Structures are given as C-alpha cells and as structure tokens.
Amino acid sequence: MEGEKKQVERITAREEDFAQWYTDVVTKAELIHYSSVKGCVILRPDGYAIWENIQRNLDRLFKETGVENVSLPLLIPEHLLQKEKDHVEGFAPEVAWVTLGGEETLSERLCIRPTSETLFCDFYADIIQSYRELPKLYNQWCSVVRWEKTTRPFLRSTEFLWQEGHTAHATEEEARERTLQMLNLYADFCEEYLAIPVIKGEKTQKEKFAGAKSTYTIEALMHDGKALQSATSHLFGDGFAKAFSIRYSDKNNVLQYVHQTSWGLSTRIIGALIMVHGDDSGLILPPKIAPIQIMLIPIQTKKEGIVVKLQEWENQLSKVFRVKADYSDKSPGWKFNEQEMRGIPLRLELGPRDLQNQQMTAVRRDTGEKISIPFSHLEQKVKELLDDIQDSLLQKANKHLENHIYEAKSYEEFKQLIASKPGIVKMMWCEQENCEKQIKEETGASSRCIPFQQESLGEKCPVCHQAAKKMVYWGKAY
C-alpha cells in the first residue's frame, strides 16, 4: 500500500541486547536524530514534546514554592570559573572554550557554561545587600555543555537541556531546608508524573558535586538493573559566598555571608523514562507526560460513517485529552505498530462492528488489554483507563525496584550479588574513601547514595572491618 513504504521496523528485543534495544527505541520512536556535531543529538518533535511536558509541570511546581525564572549568559569568563577552587577543578577539564569572537582573538577566553554557579554568584554578589532581599530563589531553563568522551542519547551528551535552580539564604538551616525541599519535589514529580519511583539519599564525599558541602540525589532503577542518577540538589554552605563575596547586612546591620543551594534535572530523565517503562514494541509513556495520550484509528476508512464518527470523537475528546487521529491510507496494522512504538498510552479503534454497536475498542499500551467501551461512557471510561495506566506503570516500576534491592553482610556476598544480580545492593560502610574506591575497582559498582532511610546490617564495614558508620546503596550505573 502506498502509505506504507516506510515500514515500522522491528526493534532488538530488550532481553537480547538492552543497549541496542535502547538505541533502537530512541531512534525508531523518533525521539532523537544524531547530528553532525560530535556528541550532540537533535531532539525531534516527540522527544522535545516530552521535555516540554516535563518542563511545564516542573516549572509550575517550582513557582508554587516561590521560585522565579531568570536567564543568565551562556558564556563564563575564565577568571569567574576559577574563583571557587573545588568547582574549577571539577569542571575545567570538561568545558568548551571560546577563544575567538568575530575576527578577534579574545584577551580572556570564555567557556560555555557547564553549569552556572559562578554566574549566579557573580550576579548575587551585585544584587544582594540586605536581609530583606533574601531568600533569592532563581531558576533557569537552558542548555549546558560538557566535553564528554563517550556519549549516549539523553544519558550523556556534550550538550543537554536542563533547569538549574540557584538560591541564596540568610542561614545554613534555611538553605538546607530548601535543598531537601527541592529533592523531595523532584522525587514526587518522578513518581507522580513519570511513574518512576526513586531512592532518596546523600552522595558520598567522593561523589558529591564540585564545590558542594553536601549533594543529595534521587536514584532510579532501570529495567536492566542499572541505576540512574535522576536529579541532584546541592547544599553549598557559604563556600561560594566567601569566594565571591556575597554578603548581606542582617537586622543588626552586621555583614553576613549568604548560604546557597543549587538543584537540577535534565533531559537525562527521558532516558530513565524509556528504560523504566519501555518494552519490545517500543516506548511506553505515562499518560501524564505523554505528548499524545490517545491515538484514534479507523479500521475501515472507506466504510460509510466510520471516519465521520471518529472525527466527531476526535473533536470531543480533544477538549479533555491530548489526542491524535490517523485517517491516512496506511493499514491499521501499520498504525498500531506506530502507536505502540511511540508509546501512546491508549489506542481507540473504530471498525464497522464497533459503529454498529455504538462503541469503540480501546487497547492499553501497557498491558495490550482490549476493552469495548459504549459511546455513552467513552469520555468517563477513557479517563479511568488513563488514570489506571498511570497507576499501573508506577506499581510495576515499584515492584521492579523492590525486587532488585539486595543485602550483603560480607564483601564476598556483595561481589557475588553485584556479579550475578542486576540491581542495587545494600551494605554497611566505614565512610572511608579507600573502601569506596576498592569496591568500585573490584566490582564496577559505585556508591549510589547514603539513603535517608538507614538500616543497620552489622557493626563493621565488610571491606576493611573497621566500624561501620552508614548503610550505602551500591550499584552499576549509567
């Protein structure tokens, strides 16, 4: 048939080769296209629309907590980047440098922002004078560039889209509260909108952000058992404030340093969305974040009344849901494949028999279940189905996470688990970096976080046998 020249091709099975399955899905569901620029991808309409939905919801949630959006420059003069010692050590090796502007060689080179702490600090130093102007709760939506050696779409790329919040507070206590408030906001957003359950915790000193006092993280578990750091929230204390001289006069007119935080979530989360929910037919998108929630497909376009009735429903349902209909001359099978590949949560089919019975046939993307729905209850039932798909995806992901957390009492047991069981392993730790490094070198697992929900699994660190201080989640990660 004419319309089917471009076939929906089969993708690699998920259990056969997870990495290839992922690459197949991101390209064949047309989320991304590889660009001519090394390490950078193009977000195609479906890929970008997912990000727009994430952005719209997250932005609203931010603003409800008093956050305001601003826009800072893309370029950072070298002297600014160098003001905070740990920060420059962490980022200088991976930035892109602009050395020529127009036709002149620059007297000071500029880097493309890898993150904007230094610019926000420079800005805050200028505008903050009095305790009355605190807190400052600014955020920006932008892209950043980090010169990565190996890249994968969404997961690690030279340029990526994100939001970065940067706040300044009068006290460290208030800053810490904001750090945790934003971490919780991210966690709730992932569960409620993306149907991704996460583990909340603190990064070890080795894994924390360059320049931070503490870094908090949410970690999600992918279908293949690897972890993915999904968002982070950093407490800076007054380290940056001292480097950049950001001071305010308090109620007694005494100059004090501010206490700062930053927090970010990036397009990386789309990688998590794919790897948590997707299956062998392609993407599965939770209804709350899906660019299209319902795909309407006529079964026989030439049969009298089918297209007209479907168009009526398209108009009606579009008032409440994000709907697309495909009236083209492609075969129903081709359209089903496309809807499945793109992860559209619900398909509504209208065939001659359906029309006769005054009903539609709904097909759930997550379970494949078919349900006949009378026209008289269509809108209500579709709403229920979408809600149920959203809930089911979260439940399924929750179960997957619970079933892939293991516990190691000895280092031998730990090594066996890491080698044989994809997932996360809990183990006690002495808080010394040597043991953390040894574990990473010997097993490939890194410390994901020191979870807020601590348990005692023993008195000693199983690696060095010194006193255990914390229980840590370990795992292989993206």
Add this chain to the structure above:
Amino acid sequence: MEGEKKQVERITAREEDFAQWYTDVVTKAELIHYSSVKGCVILRPDGYAIWENIQRNLDRLFKETGVENVSLPLLIPEHLLQKEKDHVEGFAPEVAWVTLGGEETLSERLCIRPTSETLFCDFYADIIQSYRELPKLYNQWCSVVRWEKTTRPFLRSTEFLWQEGHTAHATEEEARERTLQMLNLYADFCEEYLAIPVIKGEKTQKEKFAGAKSTYTIEALMHDGKALQSATSHLFGDGFAKAFSIRYSDKNNVLQYVHQTSWGLSTRIIGALIMVHGDDSGLILPPKIAPIQIMLIPIQTKKEGIVVKLQEWENQLSKVFRVKADYSDKSPGWKFNEQEMRGIPLRLELGPRDLQNQQMTAVRRDTGEKISIPFSHLEQKVKELLDDIQDSLLQKANKHLENHIYEAKSYEEFKQLIASKPGIVKMMWCEQENCEKQIKEETGASSRCIPFQQESLGEKCPVCHQAAKKMVYWGKAY
C-alpha cells in the same frame, strides 16, 4: 521607614534624553542586570517573565498552524556553516569560535550558532525522503550569539533569546505562503498582545537576510521616531536545498529540491514594548503580556479590616487575573512608584474610606485615571478596565505611528524631513542599490521596507531621476 531604605529613584525624563530614559527604565524596572560577560545581560525575573508570556502565546499560535518544536545543537562545525556562500559571508565575521574542547584542541573549530539554517538543512537532508513527509514545520526556542561591537539591552546584545522557525516545502509557492503566513502571525501578535502596530513589507536586496531570496519584515515605530525591525520571515527558495542536497521524491518518483523558509522573533521585541509604551514614570505593559496585571495596595495596613479584606480580594481576583499584593510596611507612595515603574497596568487601593463605602479605588497605569469601583462589581469592572487599557495602548500607538509617517516628493524634501521630523518618510525608488546607499550615507536613514501597501508618489526616483519602481519607507532605526 525601615522598608524604604531602597528608594525608587527618579528616572531621566523621556523628552530630555531618550537613550538615558531607556537605560534607566530597563535597569530600574529590574528587567535586566549587566553581567560580567561583555555584551551579555541577565534577564531578571520581571524581564524574563515578559519573555515567558510572549513565548507562551506565540508558541500556541505557532502550534495552531501545525508547527512542531525541536531542539538542535548549539554548536555548528565550520564546514557546515560554509556550505551556503551568501550565508557564510553574512555570518562568519560575527560568530564566536570554540577551538578547545576539554583539554584538546579541536581538529575542526565549531561556532556558536548565530542562527541555525545550516543545522536545520543538515537535519532535513537526512530525514526528508518523500513528498509524504512534507511540509516540515519545525521551530526552536533557544539563544544565539553574534559578536556585536556595540550593545544595548534587548536591542542588540552578543547573546539573545529568540525562536527560529525553519520549514521545508514541496513547492516555492507553498514556501512563499508560509513565509507570509508567519509574517502576518507576527504582525497580528504584536497588535493584539503587545499593542504595537507594525508596517508589513519586504526588505530591499541590500537589507535582506544572508542567503535568502526575499526577506519580509514588520517594522514598528518607537516613541522617539526611530524604527525597530520587530520580526522577519525569509523565503529561501531552493538555494539552501541545493547547497545541502535536500531532495524528496515526488508523486512520480522524481527527485526534487525542497523550498525553504525561516522566521524569527527575539527578545528585541521587549525593547520595542518599552520604547512604544513607556513614560516618565517607567514601564507601561499591555495587560495581555504583563507578568502582573493588578497590584493590590492597602492604604493603612494597621487599620482594622483593611488587610483582611484585601487578602480576600487577592484570593478572589487571583482566580482570573495575574495579581500581586504588597502588605509590607513600605509607604503607599513608595508602593505606587514601584507599581508605576514596573508598568503594572492596574492598581487597586483599599483605604479606610473605601472599606467603609465597600469599594476599591482603581488607578490606571496608562492614564493615571482614578475610578471608584463597588465591591459588588469589582471583578467585572476590572476586566473591562484591563481590556480598555489594552485597547487604548494600541490606539495611542496607532495614532503615534500615523502621525509620524511623512511623504517626500523630492530628495531635498526627504533630507529636510529626515533631519527635522522623527519618524518614517515615504519616497519612490528606482530599485538600485546606489541610490539606497547614497540616501543612507547622506541622511543616516535606511530603507525600512517596501510596504505591501504601495502608493504612487511620482514617476521618478527623486535621487537619480530614473524611473521609479517602488515606494519605500525610510527611517532611522535601532
């Protein structure tokens, strides 16, 4: 009083020094802050919120015409930029070059996008195969960098935010229709949302975009009589398609080049918003685009009932309008100044006498008019007032535009008008670049556009006395 340490300072009068007035407004209304990065400004919350409102409305209007958003890389490899001869000549002198990535010198340098025609072409060459995939109607919201020697906030800066639409069509006719459709969309948006009337026309060959076949423009007139190019829409024909080999197979399976367009509107339009509507008290924002539409101010915060009643109204009005209330201990006069400086369209005051009479005192930002409104009609009357402010701003700007368009039959008359009357001068033209250059050199006025609405003012070009071909709008411009 404690809260008033930071005074709302007087700004330079508009008629005294328009340039200084503009600088005062953008900084004192806290739209921007000068950054440490030469030629780049920070958009502060109020400045960015205006852009968010522009973006939200424009994005919806784009999508209603079938446009989809994508995201392309920030960096362009040099060989891509060089593919289209006119384009590279136009842009190469003003780009920023990345020559180092991480710690390695790049084998091919990358420029930060000054505009993304080349990247879109490279993308389209990959993904377009058949007539069935046309048209492609893509847009992206991003920032671009152009190495400007002299910069002014919003009007000309090294980095600025914008949207750039890039479309590919099967025929030149369809591409031309899209070019004009988007120009009309911009014009309607400026009138309806920003209350800025514009003149639509075509740029001369000298002033057209580098690589375009035709460039269409909307030109607005600022309060000081200078013109500002407010958005452009370009028809490329198949020039880029040939340079990048973007071909599709038509219904007869014959390979054809696509025909392309691009169109953009940037944060420059915020400069127009300020310079069309502002006055000696600061900004005046049209209600449809104002981040805050109504400012509620209690006249005596300590008087019983005032704050409580105002909070009730804040809750009520927030359901329909964008509202802010200021309950701080600053004086009412300070708050009035702030609301005026920030251009908030309507102020609602509640004092003891108002409360007694069950009314509020509304004060229009545009006219200063005071109106007492009974509580019983508040919501309805506020809506009417906001609508009226929106309409009045457009009418006033329309009148200003009409009153500043002059007509020159001779070149002498033209020179006198340009020297003595701020505004736009209509004059016939032979279509030769020599005359255009001479006019610019001798008078400082440039051709703004060849308006769609042509008139005949004579048979000859007043400069060279050869046959006149077109009537052109000339003026000094930002």
